[in-house]
Amino acid sequence: MFESEPESAADPEDADPTTAKPRLERQRILKAGADFIEQFGVRQLTMRRLGTELGVEAMSLYRYVPSRESLLDGIVETVIDQLYEDPEVYVEPRHGWQDYLLRLAHGLRRLALAHPQVFPLIATRPAEAPWVRPPLRSLRWVESFLKALTSTGFSEKAAVDAYRAFSSFLIGHLLLEVAAMGADVGPVEEAEPHPPKEADLGGYPLLQRLQKLLSEDHSAQEFEESLENLLDRLENLAG
Amino acid sequence: MFESEPESAADPEDADPTTAKPRLERQRILKAGADFIEQFGVRQLTMRRLGTELGVEAMSLYRYVPSRESLLDGIVETVIDQLYEDPEVYVEPRHGWQDYLLRLAHGLRRLALAHPQVFPLIATRPAEAPWVRPPLRSLRWVESFLKALTSTGFSEKAAVDAYRAFSSFLIGHLLLEVAAMGADVGPVEEAEPHPPKEADLGGYPLLQRLQKLLSEDHSAQEFEESLENLLDRLENLAG
DNA sequence: GGATCTTGCTTACGACGTAAGCAAAGCATG
């Protein structure tokens, strides 16, 4: 995992971040935090534990992060910033707004599925400004979104409406999808891997009969269909 | 507010609940917890504080609640159980499935707006069974939903699809709506009432220009329109 | 009179987040 001490270096451009610890920078902490959450859940992330994870005392982290809360904020931020590194997602529309939105939606879904434990934080943590909604949590992405639409035929009002519709669609779908994966913004879950947690279906005959149907996973396909439906609806706004 | 719990004995009829403490029952604790969260946020809710709120030591609560986590679960449960007391919402369809869904959706929205601080918990806490989605968190409601649809022309598969679409629609809309109200599943926020938190819009010209448009609140109307659109879509599933 | 329950209090333990100060190591200057 770690251990190996080529310390010194100092080179701020980190050519290869996987080799050894390059002196505990903010990015390294946030990355480790994200990984930790993905592995053990938010509840398990404490300053002390993250410290030992990085081979360092808890208090050392405070040089780079003012508090646990802002650590979480930072983690959320770095995770959604990965959208910029997704080669499938364009910050500017290249083949029309539909293509732009499709790529953006798929990129966000990929992000959510890659970070099922972090995603609920993305969804519920307060944003930079009240009208910046999850999961597009940053001003930059909102700007990108609005620009993409207004530059391809949407009126400003239509673009804003589209932004709202898009946000709530994505948040709803992705949150439920990662929740179904066993996301765990809440209880501890300790060492138990996952007891099937069979509920008592006595008295719920329909549930009993439809249980199989209900537990089938069509998320990907549902996502696709609903997304297309959304785009169709937006087409009417475009004008 | 409500009584009708013949618990064990000892006269559960409480003449005047506001004057003195009527012996600390589970329901009383959960109600107090919900109120507390609504007033100060989840983060502020500790066993000790809830204890003193009820005029009791923290450890006394453990007679009725096995842990803080399950306290939160209980609070979530009692809040969504209020749906049953909403006279506008029917457990069985009386005027067709559209009417049923409209009433259900509006009832849930009322609930969310009445408990903006608790609602994110409703949205993110793990449910009884993996396929029971928020915000219809209980087996009873899922059963009711499925029965309403299958008894009014939906095939079983269509009813399940409708259930999923309905869930993700509601969760998306309501979560964003309460988040916009300043819901706070996360940071502490302490005593500060709400600093405007003006973000720096330098470099985001579109955001600057559309800020007013973006911060306008059309939630109610948006909700109505999207809900109707959803119902239209479901009509195609009905057959 | 016991017994046995029920209820709430008391004490205590091992986390936790984090304030405050300290030690060592890197650096620039004389």
Place this chain on the structure above:
DNA sequence: CATGCTTTGCTTACGTCGTAAGCAAGATCC
């Protein structure tokens, strides 16, 4: 070289948390 400043991480310490364990006072029933 010594000097001092800055950066980094460690140490210690405080108050708060969730909660295990045991206790005391009443209620209930024999």
